[in-house]
Amino acid sequence: MLAASSAENSLMHRLDVRSKMLGFLVIIILTFLFQNPLYQLAIISGTVFLALAINIPLRKITGLIIPLLPIVISIILLTGFSYSPQHFVHLSNRKILFYLFPGKHIGATVGGFLMGTTFLLRIWSLLIASSILTFTTSLEDFTQFFQWLKVPAEVSMILTTAMRFIPTLDKKRSLILEAQMARGMNLHGKGIRGSIRSYVPIMIPLFINSIIMANSLSMAMLNRGYGLSQAWTVQPKKAIAARDLWAVTVIILLSFLALFVRFKLRFGLL
Structure with missing residues (x-):
């Protein structure tokens, strides 16, 4: 800790x-x-x-x-x-x-x-x-950076959501890999075709899980009224500290x- x-x-x-x-x-x-x-x-x-x-x-x-x-x-x-x-x-x-x-x-x-x-x-x-x-x-800092660049809110939402889902998908990949290895899956196929075929049982469940996650996210956003109003909440801008000036100078x-x-x-x- x-x-x-x-x-x-x-x-x-x-x-x-x-x-x-x-x-x-x-x-x-x-x-x-x-x-x-x-x-x-x-x-x-x-x-x-x-x-x-x-x-x-x-x-x-x-x-x-x-x-x-x-x-x-x-x-x-x-x-x-x-x-x-x-x-x-x-x-x-x-x-x-x-x-x-x-x-x-x-x-x-x-x-x-x-x-x-x-x-x-x-x-x-x-x-x-x-x-x-x-x-x-943090993702909030990335969102603030996109707002500073005048990126549209919809694009900023897509980018931050994609970054948020990367560690989640990585954990799901690890779980799928462990489950398939427990079932006796061989990851060391012969040649390029064998290597590609050995990863098919991992990629297909991963794609299905990503589609399910995206569908659940869209339903949750609709239930919370996403897109109902065109007014977006703007985060307060942070002031540049002295350490940032030193860092930028270096x-x-x-x-x-x-x-x-x-x-x-x-x-x-x-």
Whole structure:
């Protein structure tokens, strides 16, 4: 209980939603700014440090990363063969390690594998950053942010409802998976078709449950008179605190530093 309360009172939790959205946007820009995986590793290290600082469970982080390993390995192999040597700036990255077919056809370049590693780290850093944002921001704050952006109330309702249902659907997925495994379901089918077929008994009940949940939600909204009046309740605007000004200043300075390193010093290229 003490750990939970201290985590909820962390600086990230107390920041204004606009400051956190700006930081999330900057992380997205930084991940696509650099091609070198060393710079991507620095970005993902920063996101992991923030995740540990606000006490996000390590199981949650590994649960996001491990299921994507087969996909990202395929991406690394694909980029290794799909990027030509002329695509890279540095000569060391133009080196061809081996050829897929005899006669020097379809060569695997060093830069191609490094680019695939960059894609891998980009996906992981964005996943961790989005987890930090949703873990430290309430749905009421997201609603206020959408109101600040002048998003229509109907669209804001759809977005916040979708975010509210994500953890519910994840719990239902876990329950369905445990129930199907108790019935002797095999998740390790042979080949791609076997893997897809093994997940059909999970996806079909999950889709049915999501439809039932959506129908129950629509009936509850109709019973409460949703849409009867065009007047919407507007949340009071929060004032920007001093900690938000400091956070925004640090974020902007880091952004200018990254732009200087990338475009002036021309670092981070392959």
